[in-house]
Structures are given as structure tokens and as C-alpha cells.
Amino acid sequence: MSRPLFVALQQLLGASHVQSSEEAAPYLTDKQGRYVGQVVAAVHPANVEEVAAVVRACVACDTPIVVQGGNTGLMGGATPDASGRAVLLLLDRLNRVRAVDTDNDTLTVEAGCILQNVQDVAREAGRLFPLSLGAEGSCTIGGNLGTNAGGTAVMRYGNTRELTLGLEVVTAEGEIWNGLRGLRKDNTGYDLRDLYIGSEGTLGIITAATLKLFPLPKAQATALLAFDSLSQAVQLLSHARAGFGASLTAFELLSADCLALLREQFPEGPQPFLGVSQPWFALLELSDNHSENHAREAFESVLREAFEQGLLANALIAESLAQSEALWLLRENMSEAQKRAGRNMKHDISVPISRIVDFVAHTDALLQAHFPGVRHYTFGHLGDGNLHYNVAHPQDSTIEAHMAHYTALSQLVHDSAHAHGGSISAEHGIGQRKPDMLGRYKSAVELDLMRRIKQALDPLNLLNPGKVLQEARS
Amino acid sequence: MSRPLFVALQQLLGASHVQSSEEAAPYLTDKQGRYVGQVVAAVHPANVEEVAAVVRACVACDTPIVVQGGNTGLMGGATPDASGRAVLLLLDRLNRVRAVDTDNDTLTVEAGCILQNVQDVAREAGRLFPLSLGAEGSCTIGGNLGTNAGGTAVMRYGNTRELTLGLEVVTAEGEIWNGLRGLRKDNTGYDLRDLYIGSEGTLGIITAATLKLFPLPKAQATALLAFDSLSQAVQLLSHARAGFGASLTAFELLSADCLALLREQFPEGPQPFLGVSQPWFALLELSDNHSENHAREAFESVLREAFEQGLLANALIAESLAQSEALWLLRENMSEAQKRAGRNMKHDISVPISRIVDFVAHTDALLQAHFPGVRHYTFGHLGDGNLHYNVAHPQDSTIEAHMAHYTALSQLVHDSAHAHGGSISAEHGIGQRKPDMLGRYKSAVELDLMRRIKQALDPLNLLNPGKVLQEARS
Known part of the structure; x- marks a missing residue:
């Protein structure tokens, strides 16, 4: 089945825009080198119509679709699984700026635009696009939207969700929803926009967005x-x-x-x-x-x-x-400092700001009781209640011995964040790394609501299956 | 069927908290006197568990549920239909302030709290809750959430959606989703919160919310x-x-x-x-x-x-x-000035700010061409691109003659807003007044996505049926 699909995709996009698994190797390992996948093909459509055509071709032969931006995610959300059944959708050619509107303070860009380029376009227009994070030189706005990226300006300007007015999305059936509205107020039905934002490519494929601009600070x-x-x-x-x-x-x-x-x-x-x-x-x-x-x-x-x-x-x-x-x-x-010092265990948690002091005291003590001598590297976006609560091995031990405790230690940290009214993933998302944890921290009611929405918008479970929700494909 | 349900509701809530249609008359006509409904019963549950129990009792006998806040909506969204089949759910007894957290700058309140009281509680804590609108003395925060209310501070602080961090919701099956998180960052799954906000009681019943607070301006x-x-x-x-x-x-x-x-x-x-x-x-x-x-x-x-x-x-x-x-x-x-001057035709539209000048020039000219002499009362939230574009009868004509053109005139205005990239309901919602218009201005793709979500979260179509989406009950 995979060979005819490969040929069909070549016919749709031109042979030079369809790669084999071997050719696409750089896209098939996540940034951290934690996950490695295989694919039927990696495709580079030129525009939203081609994205829709690719989805329809995949639907026709029951082939999963994994969308990837700059491949800078930390949860393996954009890495296909090892089955080799999926098509990897790369939006690097969807990199046009469709509109700059300074009176409306909006910018409409395609999903494949690099975040830094989006910031630059805004600045050239005398405006600020405030989303800013470590990976901004290589991550794409589509990836930021898919994961509802946070970064260093959330306290003032919000997450990617709060910076977005409209979206263009290709649905799981390969239809195009044009929701590229540049409106601050629009109460005409359900909030599809915010449902797609942060859904990590599991409900639809975001191909463009209308974003908010702000005055440049003086x-x-x-x-x-x-x-x-x-x-x-x-x-x-x-x-x-x-x-x-x-x-x-x-x-x-x-x-x-x-x-x-x-x-x-x-x-x-x-x-x-x-x-x-x-x-x-x-x-x-x-x-x-x-x-x-x-x-x-x-x-x-x-x-x-x-x-x-x-x-x-x-x-x-x-x-x-x-x-x-x-x-x-x-x-x-x-x-980089942590990388140079050797691996440690990273936790991207958030708690209400009023409970941060208790969370840190309680969790530090708990870890010292269970894993004596571990070293704490706690930093992050205090203004958002978001800590990078990282834990390195004891001085007198090795990274390897420490990493053997990963599951147990991380669970203590996540349990503690949860017990303090917090989140086990403040800004990094769920991807393929944390779906199993959701069952521990989300109520059955919430998981059921999420599954219903997934089933409603992607009934064949073809969009990034196994990410966010840990469902076996039926 | 309705009598046993009435008795069952009395047993659940106590007889004094269940009213007949006659007793509930003030709730059965909308603010503008445009819609009048009938009900099996109007119920006043004391807490979220009682709300859930009411929903389960209604589900058991296939009875629709209409939720109402302060009855100040302009689209008839909270008014039951005339069939007398529905139960009207009033949340006036869910009026507790559950938590004030000044370090986290959040406030957790129940849906039945009057907006002005929420503002007051915030101010007493030395904080600002910025949502502000004409009806604030009688509208409830639950109604504001259900309709994603806007008001006069949207430019700086956003709509109700942007002011909300967490929700508690009773689902269409009468289960309770506790999503009352006080977190600025939480990327652990689909954005249920924003789906319920603005859904006008058609996807779930919002019973409490965790809201953002801000510093009081000096x-x-x-x-x-x-x-x-x-x-x-x-x-x-x-x-x-x-x-x-x-x-x-x-x-x-x-x-x-x-x-x-x-x-x-x-x-x-x-x-x-x-x-x-x-x-x-x-x-x-x-x-x-x-x-x-x-x-x-x-x-x-x-x-x-x-x-x-x-x-x-x-x-x-x-x-x-x-x-x-x-x-x-x-x-x-x-x-009030408009009311004193007699009825006129109100349009709550928004367009990108960059297109407002064109919209007003084009629409004014169009109306003068088709309805010579009509008088324009154009005002509103320019900073949000939201105009109340209201049209009064010509001096030499009567209100009655003018109102006979309502459908045709409004359609011209809405067509023009739509053609200028705008919305036909910026802040007032859809209710029972505008569902038929959605078919004209939303794409088939978007309406289909909305219907799928409705079907997924309220498969029996018992929550405020016929509002937002114009579906016949199956």
C-alpha cells in the first residue's frame, strides 16, 4: 500500500517535494534524540490546497499524518512512530507573509514561517510580535500554535493562544477551514480556534494564522x-x-x-x-x-x-x-549550562503563584528524603507560576545511576505539582512522552471529553495518532 | 411525563426551589420582550451537585435544559421555547465566592454571582476585575462566560474568555468537570475551557470559574x-x-x-x-x-x-x-437615549479596524440608496473594531413602516460586515435570534465542525436546543 501512496504524493506535489524515510532522516529524530521514527514519505506541500490534497490522499488509504514544524519540540509530538506507516507533513514551503495590517495591528502568516522571521516582519512594520523563546531561530509559528508555546513574555502578552485571532486549518477529511479573522470580538459560535491551538496536530493541521501585533516599547x-x-x-x-x-x-x-x-x-x-x-x-x-x-x-x-x-x-x-x-x-x-554539566531530569511544571513557595519546599524535602543528595536547579517564569524544576544527580553518584530513578523521581515531582493545584506540563505539551501521565492527573470526565472531541474531529484517528491521547488505533 | 419530573425535581431540591411556569413567568420573557417561553419547571439548585442531579433527572426523561443567568442577554439565548418541554435552570443560589487569591491574582466564583459583586469582591481585595458592561448590576458571571461577554475594557483586558483561567462545568450527562485551575500556563490537552466559554449553554453548564485579577489602576x-x-x-x-x-x-x-x-x-x-x-x-x-x-x-x-x-x-x-x-x-x-427616541434596528458588528472607515462609508451609502432617509446612530468600541451600527426610521416615516424592512435592512448591514471581513455578532452572541444567519455567513466546513462538537458533547441535544445551531431535535 505504501508504494502507490508514495507515487500518488509525487504526482500531487512533484517528485522533488516527496522524500523517502532515508532522505527524510533529519526530520525523523526529535531534538533530544529520544524518539526515532519511520515514514512512508515526508512531503513538502507548497500551499494549503496541497496540504488538503495530501490529507485526502492519506485518508483514502487509511494512512496516519504527522505534522512537523521546526522539530524543536521537547515531547516528541512531531516525531512519527517506528511503524513506518505514517506520512510526515512538513510545512517549510508554507512560509509566506500573507498580510501586514498596522491599523488593525495584525499579521497573517503561514504556518511554516520561522518565529524569528515573524518577529522581524512585525518589527519592520513598527510593531512587536511578542512571542519569544529559546528556539525562536528555528521553531515555526505553526509549531508554536500546535503546542500553544509560552516563552518569556507570557506574563504581559499571554501564550501563543492569546496572541492569535484567526486560523486556517486543514481538517482530518482534507477540507479547508478558513477562520483567518482579524477580529478582537466575534461571538458567532464555538471557539474552534482555541481548540486547534495546543492540540499538537491531533485535531487538524494549522496552515496559517492571523496574529496580534503590539506597539514596540520605546x-x-x-x-x-x-x-x-x-x-x-x-x-x-x-x-x-x-x-x-x-x-x-x-x-x-x-x-x-x-x-x-x-x-x-x-x-x-x-x-x-x-x-x-x-x-x-x-x-x-x-x-x-x-x-x-x-x-x-x-x-x-x-x-x-x-x-x-x-x-x-x-x-x-x-x-x-x-x-x-x-x-x-x-x-x-x-x-546550555545544564547540558554541559551532564544530563538531569527536567520538569516543566506550573502551580498557582500563591503555592510556589510551598511546592518548592515540599518537593525539595520529599526528593531529599527519597533520593538523598540530588541537586536542584530550579528556575523559570515565576510571573506565570511556571518553574523548570530540574534535578541533577548527587555529587557522589553518576548520571546513569540517577537516570535509573527517572520514573519514580518524576512521578514524585508531578504528584507534588498536581497536589499543589498545578500542571505537569506548563508549556511543553504532551506529545508522545506524557500521554500515559494524563490518566494519573486528569479526571475520567475530562479525558472522556477530550476523547469525544478527538473522535468528533478526527473519527479515523489519522492525525498524529497516539500523541496527547494514548489511544490505540482501532 | 412532565408531572413526574416536576415531583422528582421537588424531591431533589426541596419544593420551594422548584417553580411552575406561572410562578417562573419573570424568567420566561427575555429582556427585550421579544421571546416568551414555557417550561415544565424552573429550578434553583443550591450547588453544583444539585445542578448535576437536575441534569441527570432531565436526561432520564429526555427533557431539554435551558440555563439562565441575569436574563439580560439580547439574543434570547436564555429563554426557553414555547413548547413547555424544557426545564429552566437558574443558578441564583450558586452565588458564593469560593476563593480570593491575591498572590496568584485570581478569584474563584460561582456562576450565579452578579458581575458587579464580582467587581466589588476584587476591589475589596485591592484588585481589579476588569469586565464591565451596561448590565453589570444584574447580569451574572455565568451569563458572561456563557456568552463570552465583551464590554468597555476589552481593548486592554480582553473579552470574558481572556479573563478566565479555569471552569467548573456540568456536562450534558450530569457529570461534573472540575477544571478550576488557577494557572497561567497549562498545556495538558485540549482547550475545553474556551470551548464552553461562549457556547451559550449548548455544550455544558458552567457552574463556577477561576478568573484573573489585575492591579487597581492608581x-x-x-x-x-x-x-x-x-x-x-x-x-x-x-x-x-x-x-x-x-x-x-x-x-x-x-x-x-x-x-x-x-x-x-x-x-x-x-x-x-x-x-x-x-x-x-x-x-x-x-x-x-x-x-x-x-x-x-x-x-x-x-x-x-x-x-x-x-x-x-x-x-x-x-x-x-x-x-x-x-x-x-x-x-x-x-x-436609554435610543429607547426614548423609539425603536431602531440594532446591529452588533465588528470588522478589522483597518476596514472600519470603508465599512461605514459603504454601508451608509448602501442603506441610503435602498432606504432613503434612514438615520444612522453609529457608536461603540472602536478600539476593538466593534460598532453598534444602529439605524432609525426616516424623519418623515414611522417606526412601524421602518420595522417592516427589518430583515432586508439587517441583511444588507450583515452582508456588508461580512464582506469587510467582519462578524455579524461581535459581543451579543447568537441565541435564538441569529442561528439562521450562520448558514449565510459561515462556511459549510465550519458549521459542520460546530455540529460535530455539539454532537460529541451533547449527543441527545438536551442543552439549550435550537440556540446557536439551528438543529431540529432528532
């Missing part, structure tokens, strides 16, 4: 803050929200151990607060619509109040763009 | 602006967005005819810009997190620039809270 101010306790950091966050309002655009937490790891792995990098003994730090960023002076004044006035109220132990205010970039480099280097 | 500044053209108003909006950023919280348009109507109907009310001949006006509001002075300076600096750039003909800046309230009174009196 100035930014950055500071690295030091805290005597995590609780003090949470209080300062509350104070900063009240003082800065929507101007507060980032509040990124780093533990003292993270800062030490950065110093160790990047001895040539910035070395702020050397000799300072506080246990917690945060990078705070303010964006201002007026001027540098205005930003600076607001910044200093709010931080001065914080000092007076005992909400802050120390603050290092960037005096120049270079200093600001040096401070941000700390946060940006965290991934 | 100061506000208000001005009434006069423009030489609608195009100038759109340009000023763009300028104000760039200059004020997220501090710009309202931009409400009023035509000169609206201002004249207000003067005529409220001779005792504020009379700004008497003798000024500009055709368009807008109420602009800035909210500031710093101080009165700061707000004032920012306001004057941005407006001065606007004058210099020719984006503004005249501006009246409120010098006091009383003056600010007087300006807002203009906008708030628009509904």
Missing part, C-alpha cells in the same frame, strides 16, 4: 534582584505587578545553585553578585511606552519602595543595553 | 476627542496605542448624530462640544499605575503630539472625577 529596563527567600520573591512580584502594571514584561527566577552552575559552566560569562549569599534571584524587565528616562524613573521608584518594605535584599540595575543583555544571558544560558 | 484620565473624519479617529487610535501601550483602556466612538440624540433626550445631561461641528467623537481613557500627575502628563504629551500631527480636531480633557464621569455618562446613556 525603552526597557532590566535588573537582577536578590532575595532572602522564595517567599520574598513572590511578594516582590506582587509589588512589581501593582507598581508597573502591564509594563512588567518578565520576572524570571534563578536559584543560587543555578547562578553557581552558570559561573562554573560559563567562566567567561557575566558574574553578577559574586560573593552575594542570597538563595534566590530574579531577572525583572520593564517595558515602557514613553522613554528611557521614564522607564528608569518608574523602575527606581518601585524598587526603592520594595527595599523600604523589605521585599528585596539586593538589586543590580542594568545601566546600558550591554549590561541588560549580559543579565539576560544568564537566563538564556541555563539550558 | 489614576485615570479621560477625554472627549473630536475628529474631522472617521479616518482621523482610526489614525488617532493607532497613535494612542503606540503612545499609551497597555495604559489605553477605552476608545469609544460616538457619531455627531449620537451626540445630538443625547442632547435631545437628556437635555439635563452633559452638553460637551456644543456648537462644535465635527462629525465624529471618541471617549478616550487612560489608566495609570503610577499617579494622577503621571497619568495627566502622559495624556497631555500624547494628545499634544496628536494635535501637531493633525490627528485630532479638538479635545476636552476631564479635569476632575466628576467631569470624567460626565463624559462617560454620554456613552452610558446611549442605550
Whole structure:
């Protein structure tokens, strides 16, 4: 069956846009090298009509379809399984900017556009497209939409979902839904848009989106803050929200151990607060619509109040763009610093901000009781309640011995996040890595509702089967 | 069949919480007096478990369920049909505030809470719950969620959907989904929350919600602006967005005819810009997190620039809270002014802001060609692209003669909104008034997707049947 489909796809798209499994090898392993798949073919359609035609060809021979963006996901959501039955759909040729509308503050782009290019197009139009994350140089907006990507500007601008007004989607039957509306208000029926966003290619294939643009800030101010306790950091966050309002655009937490790891792995990098003994730090960023002076004044006035109220132990205010970039480099280097230090166990959790202090204290203690000596690298988007709660092996042990405990340790962390009203996947999604966990943390009612929706929109279970929901194909 | 159900409901809830059609009369006519229904019973359950029990009792005897909040909707969405077959579910006893969490900036309230009470609870906690609309003294948060209500603060804070983090919902089978999460980031499966929001009680019954809170602004500044053209108003909006950023919280348009109507109907009310001949006006509001002075300076600096750039003909800046309230009174009196002047044809449309000028010019001309002499009362949330495009009878004609053209005239307006990339219901929803229009403006693909979702979540079509989707019950 697979050979006739391969030929049919070549006829639809042209032979040069259809690859065999061997040719498509770079797309068949996920970024972390955790999953490796096989396919009937990897296809590069040129436009939405060709995407729809590919889907119809696959439906005709009961072939699953896996869609992939920049292949930067962390949950294996875009990697086909090893059966070799699926077609891999690559949207790299759908990379046009369809419209820039500065009066409406919207941008309509195709799914294959690289996020950084989308940011650039917005900036050239004198606007900000605020979605920003580590992989922005290679991830695509389609992947961001499929996973409802978060990143560093969520506190102010929201996740990808909140940045999206309209979508174009190819359905599981290969029909095209044109929902590319540039409207801030439209109450004419069910919210299909938000259902497709974050569904990881399991309900439909997003081919284009109309996105919100924002004014470019005129100035930014950055500071690295030091805290005597995590609780003090949470209080300062509350104070900063009240003082800065929507101007507060980032509040990124780093533990003292993270800062030490950065110093160790990047001895040539910035070395702020050397000799300072506080246990917690945060990078705070303010964006201002007026001027540098205005930003600076607001910044200093709010931080001065914080000092007076005992909400802050120390603050290092960037005096120049270079200093600001040096401070941000700390946060940006965290991934690489961990990589250099060897593998650790990563957890992308969120809890209500009011429960973060309890969550960290409780989970740290629990892990030390069960896995004595493990080292904690806790950092992340405190302003969103989203922590990267990562755990490295004890000094006197090996990575291999540590990794043998992965399932048990991660379950402790996830159980704790859940018990604190939190999520086991704040921004990375479910993919093929976490579907089995959903049964542990979601109610039967919620899983049943999700299954009904999957069944309603993809009754043949051809769209990215086994991702998000752990269903055997019938 | 209806008598045993009535008795069963009395046993479930206590006799005093179950009313006959006669007793429930005030709930059976919609606010506008356009629709009148009959019911088996109107029930007032005390909590979510009782709501679930009511639904199960109705399912057991194939009885439709219509949920109603404050009965302030404009589309008849909460009014049962005249068959007398349905049970009307009133959530007025689900009016508890379940949690106020100022560190997490969230509020968890039951669906029957009056919107104004929710605002008050937030304010008492030193926070802002920004949803604000004309009916806030009597509408309920459950109704706001069911219809994804908009209002006057959407430009800055979004619609009800964007203000909601979590929901509790009773499903069509009478099961309880506890999705009351207070998380800014949670990518663990399909977005059920946003599917229920705006579904007008046709997919599930929202019984509680976790809502976002914001810092209370420290100061506000208000001005009434006069423009030489609608195009100038759109340009000023763009300028104000760039200059004020997220501090710009309202931009409400009023035509000169609206201002004249207000003067005529409220001779005792504020009379700004008497003798000024500009055709368009807008109420602009800035909210500031710093101080009165700061707000004032920012306001004057941005407006001065606007004058210099020719984006503004005249501006009246409120010098006091009383003056600010007087300006807002203009906008708030628009509904009543129209009522006093007699009925007119209301259209709640939205178009991309970049197309508003074309939409108004084109539609005004079209209406004058087909219905010479009709008078236009165009106003609304320009910052959201949402206009209340209302049309009154010609001076030399009667309301009755005018109303005879309702269907044809409204269709012209809606066709024009649609042709300009817009929506035929920006914030009022579909209810029982507009389902037949969806077929004209939605693609077959979209309607099919909506029907599949309805079928998946309410397979017996018992939840508010005939609303949103015009399906005959099978």
C-alpha cells in the first residue's frame, strides 16, 4: 500500500517535494534524540490546497499524518512512530507573509514561517510580535500554535493562544477551514480556534494564522534582584505587578545553585553578585511606552519602595543595553549550562503563584528524603507560576545511576505539582512522552471529553495518532 | 411525563426551589420582550451537585435544559421555547465566592454571582476585575462566560474568555468537570475551557470559574476627542496605542448624530462640544499605575503630539472625577437615549479596524440608496473594531413602516460586515435570534465542525436546543 501512496504524493506535489524515510532522516529524530521514527514519505506541500490534497490522499488509504514544524519540540509530538506507516507533513514551503495590517495591528502568516522571521516582519512594520523563546531561530509559528508555546513574555502578552485571532486549518477529511479573522470580538459560535491551538496536530493541521501585533516599547529596563527567600520573591512580584502594571514584561527566577552552575559552566560569562549569599534571584524587565528616562524613573521608584518594605535584599540595575543583555544571558544560558554539566531530569511544571513557595519546599524535602543528595536547579517564569524544576544527580553518584530513578523521581515531582493545584506540563505539551501521565492527573470526565472531541474531529484517528491521547488505533 | 419530573425535581431540591411556569413567568420573557417561553419547571439548585442531579433527572426523561443567568442577554439565548418541554435552570443560589487569591491574582466564583459583586469582591481585595458592561448590576458571571461577554475594557483586558483561567462545568450527562485551575500556563490537552466559554449553554453548564485579577489602576484620565473624519479617529487610535501601550483602556466612538440624540433626550445631561461641528467623537481613557500627575502628563504629551500631527480636531480633557464621569455618562446613556427616541434596528458588528472607515462609508451609502432617509446612530468600541451600527426610521416615516424592512435592512448591514471581513455578532452572541444567519455567513466546513462538537458533547441535544445551531431535535 505504501508504494502507490508514495507515487500518488509525487504526482500531487512533484517528485522533488516527496522524500523517502532515508532522505527524510533529519526530520525523523526529535531534538533530544529520544524518539526515532519511520515514514512512508515526508512531503513538502507548497500551499494549503496541497496540504488538503495530501490529507485526502492519506485518508483514502487509511494512512496516519504527522505534522512537523521546526522539530524543536521537547515531547516528541512531531516525531512519527517506528511503524513506518505514517506520512510526515512538513510545512517549510508554507512560509509566506500573507498580510501586514498596522491599523488593525495584525499579521497573517503561514504556518511554516520561522518565529524569528515573524518577529522581524512585525518589527519592520513598527510593531512587536511578542512571542519569544529559546528556539525562536528555528521553531515555526505553526509549531508554536500546535503546542500553544509560552516563552518569556507570557506574563504581559499571554501564550501563543492569546496572541492569535484567526486560523486556517486543514481538517482530518482534507477540507479547508478558513477562520483567518482579524477580529478582537466575534461571538458567532464555538471557539474552534482555541481548540486547534495546543492540540499538537491531533485535531487538524494549522496552515496559517492571523496574529496580534503590539506597539514596540520605546525603552526597557532590566535588573537582577536578590532575595532572602522564595517567599520574598513572590511578594516582590506582587509589588512589581501593582507598581508597573502591564509594563512588567518578565520576572524570571534563578536559584543560587543555578547562578553557581552558570559561573562554573560559563567562566567567561557575566558574574553578577559574586560573593552575594542570597538563595534566590530574579531577572525583572520593564517595558515602557514613553522613554528611557521614564522607564528608569518608574523602575527606581518601585524598587526603592520594595527595599523600604523589605521585599528585596539586593538589586543590580542594568545601566546600558550591554549590561541588560549580559543579565539576560544568564537566563538564556541555563539550558546550555545544564547540558554541559551532564544530563538531569527536567520538569516543566506550573502551580498557582500563591503555592510556589510551598511546592518548592515540599518537593525539595520529599526528593531529599527519597533520593538523598540530588541537586536542584530550579528556575523559570515565576510571573506565570511556571518553574523548570530540574534535578541533577548527587555529587557522589553518576548520571546513569540517577537516570535509573527517572520514573519514580518524576512521578514524585508531578504528584507534588498536581497536589499543589498545578500542571505537569506548563508549556511543553504532551506529545508522545506524557500521554500515559494524563490518566494519573486528569479526571475520567475530562479525558472522556477530550476523547469525544478527538473522535468528533478526527473519527479515523489519522492525525498524529497516539500523541496527547494514548489511544490505540482501532 | 412532565408531572413526574416536576415531583422528582421537588424531591431533589426541596419544593420551594422548584417553580411552575406561572410562578417562573419573570424568567420566561427575555429582556427585550421579544421571546416568551414555557417550561415544565424552573429550578434553583443550591450547588453544583444539585445542578448535576437536575441534569441527570432531565436526561432520564429526555427533557431539554435551558440555563439562565441575569436574563439580560439580547439574543434570547436564555429563554426557553414555547413548547413547555424544557426545564429552566437558574443558578441564583450558586452565588458564593469560593476563593480570593491575591498572590496568584485570581478569584474563584460561582456562576450565579452578579458581575458587579464580582467587581466589588476584587476591589475589596485591592484588585481589579476588569469586565464591565451596561448590565453589570444584574447580569451574572455565568451569563458572561456563557456568552463570552465583551464590554468597555476589552481593548486592554480582553473579552470574558481572556479573563478566565479555569471552569467548573456540568456536562450534558450530569457529570461534573472540575477544571478550576488557577494557572497561567497549562498545556495538558485540549482547550475545553474556551470551548464552553461562549457556547451559550449548548455544550455544558458552567457552574463556577477561576478568573484573573489585575492591579487597581492608581489614576485615570479621560477625554472627549473630536475628529474631522472617521479616518482621523482610526489614525488617532493607532497613535494612542503606540503612545499609551497597555495604559489605553477605552476608545469609544460616538457619531455627531449620537451626540445630538443625547442632547435631545437628556437635555439635563452633559452638553460637551456644543456648537462644535465635527462629525465624529471618541471617549478616550487612560489608566495609570503610577499617579494622577503621571497619568495627566502622559495624556497631555500624547494628545499634544496628536494635535501637531493633525490627528485630532479638538479635545476636552476631564479635569476632575466628576467631569470624567460626565463624559462617560454620554456613552452610558446611549442605550436609554435610543429607547426614548423609539425603536431602531440594532446591529452588533465588528470588522478589522483597518476596514472600519470603508465599512461605514459603504454601508451608509448602501442603506441610503435602498432606504432613503434612514438615520444612522453609529457608536461603540472602536478600539476593538466593534460598532453598534444602529439605524432609525426616516424623519418623515414611522417606526412601524421602518420595522417592516427589518430583515432586508439587517441583511444588507450583515452582508456588508461580512464582506469587510467582519462578524455579524461581535459581543451579543447568537441565541435564538441569529442561528439562521450562520448558514449565510459561515462556511459549510465550519458549521459542520460546530455540529460535530455539539454532537460529541451533547449527543441527545438536551442543552439549550435550537440556540446557536439551528438543529431540529432528532
